[in-house]
Amino acid sequence: VDALAAGTSNKGRKVSSSKSTGGGGGFGAASKAPTFIHTPDTSESTQNLLQFLKAQKAKGLDNVDIGFHQGTGVRGLFCTTNMKQGQIICRIPSDCALALSDPNKNGEDAPTVAHGGSNFLEMYWNNEQNKRLWSPYLDTLPKQGSEQFDPTPDFLGEDELMLLEFPRLIQRAKERKEQVGKVAAEKGISEEELRFATWLVSSRAFQLSLSAPANEKDEMPQYDDRGQVIDKAQKKTIRVMVPFIDMANHSSDQPNCKLTLIDPEKDDAWFALEATRPISAGKELVISYGSGVDSSVELLMDYGFVPSSNRIDSIMLEKGGDDAIAKLDGWTTTLDEDKTMLEMSRDDPVLQKILRFRIRLKESYKR
Numbered sequence: 001v002d003a004l005a006a007g008t009s010n011k012g013r014k015v016s017s018s019k020s021t022g023g024g025g026g027f028g029a030a031s032k033a034p035t036f037i038h039t040p041d042t043s044e045s046t047q048n049l050l051q052f053l054k055a056q057k058a059k060g061l062d063n064v065d066i067g068f069h070q071g072t073g074v075r076g077l078f079c080t081t082n083m084k085q086g087q088i089i090c091r092i093p094s095d096c097a098l099a100l101s102d103p104n105k106n107g108e109d110a111p112t113v114a115h116g117g118s119n120f121l122e123m124y125w126n127n128e129q130n131k132r133l134w135s136p137y138l139d140t141l142p143k144q145g146s147e148q149f150d151p152t153p154d155f156l157g158e159d160e161l162m163l164l165e166f167p168r169l170i171q172r173a174k175e176r177k178e179q180v181g182k183v184a185a186e187k188g189i190s191e192e193e194l195r196f197a198t199w200l201v202s203s204r205a206f207q208l209s210l211s212a213p214a215n216e217k218d219e220m221p222q223y224d225d226r227g228q229v230i231d232k233a234q235k236k237t238i239r240v241m242v243p244f245i246d247m248a249n250h251s252s253d254q255p256n257c258k259l260t261l262i263d264p265e266k267d268d269a270w271f272a273l274e275a276t277r278p279i280s281a282g283k284e285l286v287i288s289y290g291s292g293v294d295s296s297v298e299l300l301m302d303y304g305f306v307p308s309s310n311r312i313d314s315i316m317l318e319k320g321g322d323d324a325i326a327k328l329d330g331w332t333t334t335l336d337e338d339k340t341m342l343e344m345s346r347d348d349p350v351l352q353k354i355l356r357f358r359i360r361l362k363e364s365y366k367r
C-alpha cells in the first residue's frame, strides 16, 4: 500500500517498472525491495553444479539462489524474483536426474530405501566412470559429519533410540537398521557405508509412481487406523535424485512450490519447481516432502529433522493406535521438563533433536 501511495503522489513516476524483481505480484510487490533472508552459497562445488546444469540446458536457474538461511543456517533454495501462482520457477532436464533403479526392472530392484542406497553406491558412488560424470552433482551432497548431515534415528545407539519414547518411531528405526544390515550382507558392502547411502536416498530422492495418475497427490489423503496415510494400492515406485531441486527444504504448513514433471512421456522431459502460490523475491522456496501430509514421526524417520510446526501431528495423535502414546501424561517426562533439558543440552545436537521431537509431539495433543 505504501509503495502504491508513493507512486500515485509522485506524478510521472512509473511504479510498476521501478524495480527489476520480475513478473509477479502487482504494484505493491514489484516496487518493494526484496528482503533477503539468506547468504548465497558461493562454494566451488555449488558453482560447478550450476555451470554443469546450465551446460545441460537447465532453465530458470537465475530465478533461484542456493544459499544458507540466516536464521537456521540450513542450506536451501531462495527465490530471486517474484513468481506468480502456477509459474514454472526452474526446470532441469530429466537426463540430469539419477535413477536409482534399472529402468528395465520397473522399480523391482529397489523395493526398500536400503536397496535404493545400495543401487546408489553401485551405480554412481562406487562406479568410477559414473562418479566422474556426475561429480558436479555428487560433490554437492552432504558428507557424513558435515553441516548438512541430519541423521535419522537409525543412526542412534540403542539407549539414545529409547529416549525418543514414541513406539512407532522406535519400531521404524529398528526396522530400518535391520533392513540396512540385511541388504549390506546380501550385497557384500559395509553396513556403515550403506547406512549413509540409505540416508542420502531417503532424505533427498523423489519417489515417482509408475502407474498412478498424475493428479493422485492432489486427492484427499486417507488414513489407516493408526493415523498413517494409506499408500494406495502400494504401487510400484522408482526413486530418482534430481540435482538442484533436491536442495529445496520442506514446510509442513506453508509450502509455496512443488515438484512437477513436464512432458514425462517425451524424450525431453523435465523436472520442474512450480509455484503453488505467489512468491515474492527473497522468500525461501519450500515444498512438501513425502506423502504431503507426513507427521513429524515420518519427517524425522525419513529426513532427519523435526519441523518447527506441523498441523498433521495433532491429527496423527488423535487417531492414535497401539504404537502411539495416547495422552500427554503417557510420557515419562512433562513438556516443561523436556524444555528445561533442551535449554541445558546446547552442546549435544543428538539429545537436542530427541528433545525437539518429544516437545513437538507433546505440544500437539488436543487439550
Ligand SMILES: C[S@@+](CC[C@H](N)C(=O)[O-])C[C@H]1O[C@@H](n2cnc3c(N)ncnc32)[C@H](O)[C@@H]1O
Pocket: 074, 075, 076, 142, 148, 149, 150, 203, 204, 246, 247, 248, 249, 250, 251, 303, 304, 305, 306, 307, 308
Ligand atoms: C532434500 S534435502 C534439502 C536440502 C538440504 N538442506 C541440503 O542442504 O542439502 C533434505 C534435508 O534438508 C534439511 N531440511 C529440509 N527441510 C527442513 C526443515 N523444514 N527444517 C530443518 N531442516 C530441513 C534436512 O536436513 C533434510 O535431511
